[in-house]
Amino acid sequence: MHFPFLLMIHLLFVFFIASGNASAEEKKAEKNMSCPLNVPARPQYAPSEIYQNSPFKAGEKAVYAVRYTGIVAGHIYMDVKPPILHKETWHRHFRTEVKSLESYENIYRIHDVMESISDSHDFRIAQFLFKQDEQSFFSNHFWKQKSLVFDHEHCLVTETIRRENKKDKVKSFALIRGAKDTLGMIYYLRTLDYEINIPQRTMVYSSEKNWWLETYPIAKEKVTVPAGEFSATKLKLTTYLGKELQQQGDVYLWIADTPNRPVVLIHGDVKIGSLRFEMTEYVPGIQRIPDHAVTNYARPASLRVVQ
Numbered sequence: 001m002h003f004p005f006l007l008m009i010h011l012l013f014v015f016f017i018a019s020g021n022a023s024a025e026e027k028k029a030e031k032n033m034s035c036p037l038n039v040p041a042r043p044q045y046a047p048s049e050i051y052q053n054s055p056f057k058a059g060e061k062a063v064y065a066v067r068y069t070g071i072v073a074g075h076i077y078m079d080v081k082p083p084i085l086h087k088e089t090w091h092r093h094f095r096t097e098v099k100s101l102e103s104y105e106n107i108y109r110i111h112d113v114m115e116s117i118s119d120s121h122d123f124r125i126a127q128f129l130f131k132q133d134e135q136s137f138f139s140n141h142f143w144k145q146k147s148l149v150f151d152h153e154h155c156l157v158t159e160t161i162r163r164e165n166k167k168d169k170v171k172s173f174a175l176i177r178g179a180k181d182t183l184g185m186i187y188y189l190r191t192l193d194y195e196i197n198i199p200q201r202t203m204v205y206s207s208e209k210n211w212w213l214e215t216y217p218i219a220k221e222k223v224t225v226p227a228g229e230f231s232a233t234k235l236k237l238t239t240y241l242g243k244e245l246q247q248q249g250d251v252y253l254w255i256a257d258t259p260n261r262p263v264v265l266i267h268g269d270v271k272i273g274s275l276r277f278e279m280t281e282y283v284p285g286i287q288r289i290p291d292h293a294v295t296n297y298a299r300p301a302s303l304r305v306v307q
Contacts, residue, residue: 035154035155035177036177039152039153042089042119042121043120043121044089044090045090045120045121046090047082047083047090049120050083050090050091050092050120051080051083051092051285054187054190054191055190055191055259055260055261056080056187056190056260056261056262056285057080057284057285057286057287058080058081058082058083058285058286059080059082059283059284059285059286060079060080060260060283060284060285061077061078061079061080061281061282061283062077062078062262062263062279062281062282062283063075063076063077063078063279063280063281063282064076064078064266064277064278064279064280065226065277065278065280066098066275066276066277067274067275067276067277067278068273068274068275069273069274070274070276072101073100073101074098074099074100074101074110075098075099075101075280076096076097076098076277077096077097077098077099078094078095078096078186079094079095079096080092080093080094080187080285081093081094081095083120084117086117086126086127087126089120090120091117091118091119091120091126092116092117092118092119092120092123092184092187093115093116093117093118094114094115094116094118094183094184094187095113095114095115095116096113096114096115096183097111097112097113097114098110098111098112098113098114099111109134109135109136110133110134111133111134112130112131112132112133112134113129113130113131113133114128114129114130114131114183115128115129115183116128116129116181116183116184118180118181118184118187122178123180123184123185123187123188124150124152124177124178124179124180125148125150125179125180125181125184125205126149126150127147127148127149127150128147128148128150128181128183129145129146129147129148130145130146130147131143131144131145131146132144132145141164143163143164144161144162144163145161145162145163146159146160146161146162147159147160147162148160150175150179150205151175152175152177152178153177155174155175155176155177156172156173156174156175157172157173157174157175157205158170158171158172159171159172159173159208173208174210175205175210176203176205176210178203179203179204179205179210180202180203180204180205181204181205181206182204182206185202185204185213186263188202189215189235189253189255189263190255190261190262190263191261192215194215194217194233194235194255195217196217196218196219196220197216197217197218198217199214199215199216199217200214200215201213201214201215202215204239211239211240212239212240213237213238213239214237214238214239214240215235215236215237215253216235216236216237216238217233217234217235218234218235218236218252219233219234220232220233220234220257221233221234221254223254223256223264223265225264225265225278225279225280226278226279226280227264227278227279227280227281227282230254230256230257230258230264231256231257231258232254232255232256232257232264232265233254233255233257234252234253234254235252235253235254235255236250236251236252237251237252237253238251249268249269250268250269251266251267251268252266252267252268253265253266254266260282260284262279262282263279264278264279265277265278265279
């Protein structure tokens with residue numbers, strides 16, 4: 001049983017939506033989705049152009065304290081990596097680690113990793129990796145790796161699940177072309193312009209489903225976190241499956257009104273308590289990476305298994 005740390009793993013907003021697998025009706029509906037025949041050509045970018053117009057750059061690092069019902073239970077480390085070559089096209093690369101505090105590790109140890117390879121044009125997800133490495137005082141060691149490869153041309157996701165001493169499980173699921181992933185979505189939200197009371201919607205793929213994420217700008221506020229005081233835009237996040245509200249609790253996210261526009265605070269109220277992510281450290285990335293600096297950038301070993 002991975003509680004309450006399982007909530008930490010799914011990051012930032014995804015754990016506040018309805019969890020679990022899609023129902024039989026939902027799976028049938030997605031299987032019957034039509035996949036548009038016309039596939040627009042994707043723009044091609046040089047490595048130096050990948051983050052050129054983004055508020056975040058390669059090398060950016062942000063650390064968040066995770067508070068569960070007011071108590072710090074662990075930290076999240078979010079990194080923007082150099083561009084990565086995927087299917088002969090340069091992509092954005094994001095990596096996040098979730099670690100429990102050492103003081104908790106006699107009861108529950110967690111070291112989980114998420115990696116996302118995101119299209120440099122519109123953030124559609126190309127490849128996603130989620131590794132869980134956990135040990136509870138009350139249960140055996142738990143290790144699991146889930147890798148997903150996204151085929152937007154054919155509206156298909158191939159999921160491979162690997163566990164210790166078990167045969168790999170491979171499944172396929174329907175994908176709405178252009179969908180983003182939960183990790184890349186956090187960075188995508190930083191690129192948008194917001195007007196108070198004007199909502200925006202974006203398609204997100206997670207947990208075998210295609211979701212609508214609605215961001216609703218509520219107010220401009222002063223926010224104080226361990227990393228400092230910021231003027232920020234407060235967003236309410238709401239998730240929908242089709243037209244049906246799927247969320248279990250209220251989720252709010254604050255984006256700083258600075259050139260780098262980092263996410264400085266996230267707060268969610270759920271049935272089992274409250275979760276809060278407070279930025280404790282922030283290091284901006286490099287403004288420009290020469291093409292030659294990333295031409296030989298190797299694909300991380302952790303992602304090679306899902307080539």
